[in-house]
Amino acid sequence: MDYKAQVTNSILTVLNDELSSAEVYQKLEKPKTLAMGDLAFPVFSLAKVFHKAPNMIAEDLVSKIDQSSYDKVEAKGAYINFFLDKGQFSRQILTDVLEEGSAYGQNDRGKGGNVPIDMSSPNIAKPISMGHLRSTVIGNSIANILTKNGYHPIKDNHLGDWGTQFGKLIVAYKKWGNEEDVKKDPINNLVKYYVKFHVEDKEHPELDDEARETFKKLEDGNEEEIHLWKWFRKVSLEAFNKIYQKLGIDFDTYNGEAFYNDKMDEGIQILKDKGLLVESQGAQVVKLDKYNLNPALILKSDGATLYITRDIATAIYRDRTYKPAMNLYVVGSEQTYYFKQLKAVLLEMGLKSAEDLHHIPFGLITVNGKKLSTRSGRIILLDKVLDDAINLAQKQIEEKNPDLPHKDEVAKEVGVGAIIFGDLKNERMNNIDFVLEDQLRFEGETGPYVQYSHARAESILRKAGDIDLHAANKSLADPEAWETITALKDFPNVVINACRDFEPSEIAKYSLRLAKSFNKYYAHSKVLVEDDQLGARLSLVKAVSIVLKESLSLLGVKAPDEM
């Protein structure tokens, strides 16, 4: 039932066509606090027509409005405030949530369309840092949100598994590395070799030539180089997967840059055929004046390919394989200009799905205001941060709930949940200056706070035992519960908006709002009391549990039943 439409009608019946139905509907707003009602109509726009003071108009209209289907309608200043019928409203919402369960808020807007998401994309032989966390958890959450909106996301981990750096790495390994060390601790040792290469390289520039030759051998399919490359890739992926497992995130494909290495000719050919590729300073570029962009460099002057050459191949492949409804790239905001260029080139090529290509940028993670970089050693290892969080959660459990079953599992869910939630709760574009203590907070507006609220709800339901909520009267006129009821109602809209904006933070903020209102509710009202409202209250608790769990799930955060 659309309550906004109901209120619109109530207003229209006391007007004489001064405003259209659409105008009234559009002007309705949600008051700042529930004390001012559930929906409000500002009458400013009628002041000129009626030649009266707004507050007079409001009072006048209220006296004419049929109030029988509301708890109350009142004039307050220039506003008409509508208070919905709590009993009827709550019965409706609670019934919906309990009937639909975790499917509550699901919609069909995506019509099953495929949406490849370019995300995570760590580089082989380098550690996963906090920087990758953002792309990974934002991409994962957007995938969940897309599913909730009827799309079919394809999580594509576009690994950085090709390029001249592998020439360097292979040279470095041959000179200073050994099999045993790599087997013991792949990433750390491979990075060590790589860093050493860059140190030595300053004194012995001939190393660069050697690396170039080695990469050439790799490209030509030379057996030894291919073998090493495959091995590095394999051990790196194994290490990555341990972290992804900890995060509870998986992917549909791992088609990295190497996968597209032999698929670049087609894109280049199309550009040539369309006469888009022109020479500039020895290199091949596509001019983008039409888009008010600088030319995009497609081939280096020595004919070598670039990042964009591979991305064009990738786009063609995805276009053909998935017939995508949208193409998403969850990549840092520092590449915004690059993605404008990529999109423009693809549009020029006539690639259909380029129209719905969206770069989903996010802010930088810095330490003391400085950018992270593997080479300089300014890096925050994600694995370490996750372990710190899990250990802290473990400690808290020993302190607060030592008899808890499945302690290790819960500690993992809470610790990891805190990190993921912490990343997702703010707008994507905000930069984050990394401070470990900030990440390891479990109180206030955090993941654990929402998890705790859910666990408390579950705890009440456990204590209630077997009660048939299906048959229960769900009409709950209790004003203490009202904030929670209205929050429950908002969920389907939040799901739609978060999808429209590609903003997981909207879900995170919503979950906090719902959790907060519920915490307040059960702190002030005892649920388990034998009276005629027991079934309604338990229905509320159950509904909150369902929606909190589903909200967290959309963020990629687990919701333990006890903690």
Added chain:
RNA sequence: GUCGCAAUAGCUCAGCUGGAUAGAGCAACGGUCUUCUAAACCGUAGGUCGAGAGUUCGAAUCUCUCUUGCGACACCA
């Protein structure tokens, strides 16, 4: 230099398409566990919304200028 993003309480941030006294969380101070897990709840204190101008009945929100910070500006990804 050009383009993009940002600037709101001591700190970290909300504030939807302009609307009613600018909101949270941390930190500070005080209160609440014999009663559904105190990872919680309640209260106190804290703000010329970077500056200036404009549009409007009405601006933190829209437009312009300026200041400051961050980022991007072809042979890296």
